[in-house]
Amino acid sequence: MSTPHMETTFEFPSDDGLPGLHDLFNSQWVWRLFCDHFGEPEDPPESIQPRYINYRPGSRALVGYVAQWPQGDWVLEEQFAVELSAGKPERVFRYPEDPHLPGLQLAASPIEAQQLISKYLDISPHQVRVEVMRYRPGTRAVLRHIISWRRAKPGKMTLFARVMPPARIERLLTTVSLANLSGFNLPKIAGVWDEGGVVWMANVSGETVRTAIKKDRAPDTGRILDGLDKLWHAEVEPNAGHPLDVAGGFKMTDELLSQVLQTDKALELLDQIKARLRPFSMTWRPTHPAHNDFHDDQLLITPEDELALVDFEETGPGDPMMDVGNMLAHMRWMSHFNRPQKAFKAYHDRLRSDSLARFGWDSKELDLREAYSIFRLVPGPFQGLQKNWADSAEISLTLAVKALEGQP
Numbered sequence: 146m147s148t149p150h151m152e153t154t155f156e157f158p159s160d161d162g163l164p165g166l167h168d169l170f171n172s173q174w175v176w177r178l179f180c181d182h183f184g185e186p187e188d189p190p191e192s193i194q195p196r197y198i199n200y201r202p203g204s205r206a207l208v209g210y211v212a213q214w215p216q217g218d219w220v221l222e223e224q225f226a227v228e229l230s231a232g233k234p235e236r237v238f239r240y241p242e243d244p245h246l247p248g249l250q251l252a253a254s255p256i257e258a259q260q261l262i263s264k265y266l267d268i269s270p271h272q273v274r275v276e277v278m279r280y281r282p283g284t285r286a287v288l289r290h291i292i293s294w295r296r297a298k299p300g301k302m303t304l305f306a307r308v309m310p311p312a313r314i315e316r317l318l319t320t321v322s323l324a325n326l327s328g329f330n331l332p333k334i335a336g337v338w339d340e341g342g343v344v345w346m347a348n349v350s351g352e353t354v355r356t357a358i359k360k361d362r363a364p365d366t367g368r369i370l371d372g373l374d375k376l377w378h379a380e381v382e383p384n385a386g387h388p389l390d391v392a393g394g395f396k397m398t399d400e401l402l403s404q405v406l407q408t409d410k411a412l413e414l415l416d417q418i419k420a421r422l423r424p425f426s427m428t429w430r431p432t433h434p435a436h437n438d439f440h441d442d443q444l445l446i447t448p449e450d451e452l453a454l455v456d457f458e459e460t461g462p463g464d465p466m467m468d469v470g471n472m473l474a475h476m477r478w479m480s481h482f483n484r485p486q487k488a489f490k491a492y493h494d495r496l497r498s499d500s501l502a503r504f505g506w507d508s509k510e511l512d513l514r515e516a517y518s519i520f521r522l523v524p525g526p527f528q529g530l531q532k533n534w535a536d537s538a539e540i541s542l543t544l545a546v547k548a549l550e551g552q553p
Contacts, residue, residue: 150192162203162231169208182237202404209282226282245283248341266336271295303348311342324457326379328372351445366496377433377465386461389437395426414542435463440475470514516548
């Protein structure tokens with residue numbers, strides 16, 4: 146049995162709870178596992194690329210892979226995943242059969258999707274075309290359903306199917322009702338399949354605020370603060386929605402970084418940040434309804450020049466300063482890892498000064514929340530298995546220190 150090529154540049158410290166962790170980056174072991182479960186293909190792939198890891202030290206690791214078959218100018222791909230859980234045998238699955246996303250297999254099939262749409266959206270499409278927009282094994286998927294039907298004049302409709310663990314459906318529907326209290330437009334929910342964990346949402350046209358910043362046509366920060374302010378001061382039932390878990394987010398990030406970071410400098414920075422953020426995270430409490438994951442890639446500017454909020458699944462009891470702090474964290478992050486750097490830096494500074502002037506907040510409290518949000522971003526390059534993730538982590542920790550100290 147020939148073994149496809151796999152880059153094995155990912156070296157992590159040993160994990161006593163997951164002794165097989167290193168096997169996830171052993172091409173022979175991964176390929177043998179694939180063939181044992183699905184059979185050896187007549188034409189094996191040229192390479193297997195690990196693309197994503199969901200890792201909880203000592204308890205669970207899930208790696209998503211892409212098997213690739215070059216075909217001239219094209220590359221055929223197949224996605225699969227291997228999941229390790231402490232004390233359990235490994236589990237292997239491939240798209241669209243995902244045990245954590247029971248509705249994905251049907252939603253990803255044009256024929257089955259057509260039947261689902263007829264049942265749960267009360268429309269009778271002639272044809273459905275399915276495009277995969279995003280897939281994270283075991284976590285979520287976003288599919289584009291392009292629906293056409295026969296009439297005197299043929300028509301088309303585009304919907305986005307969000308696929309998630311079914312237990313999250315009720316929470317999502319609650320967040321929709323809360324997010325609708327903001328000053329932003331939201332995509333309409335067209336249908337829900339509770340048991341499958343699928344929600345269909347209307348398409349919203351436009352460019353993200355992140356793209357607009359890059360092109361020097363970002364909206365005035367006051368418009369963004371107006372939309373958030375309406376949510377923060379909306380009248381809602383006590384404890385409506387799922388509250389932001391600041392302490393849990395800190396603990397999860399701390400455990401991961403403490404396990405995977407290896408250089409003395411990175412570990413020193415981590416200790417410096419933890420000394421400030423641990424007391425903050427332990428004492429933080431929600432005060433207002435808030436978005437809880439607000440940043441520039443969640444907002445679209447529509448062709449009518451309206452602001453539309455396209456991701457709102459964390460909305461619930463939170464903290465206005467944390468919403469702004471998270472946006473500032475993304476701006477600071479983008480100003481170091483993307484271009485044009487000056488544009489993101491300028492927008493960061495403008496949003497910070499406008500927020501402090503408008504709401505009379507304590508600047509040090511806002512700095513704490515920006516630093517916390519940067520800290521939560523640090524694992525991103527590791528989770529995406531980027532080759533330079535360790536360098537990125539060190540730079541990001543430095544950014545968090547600067548935010549803590551109120552430095553530009």
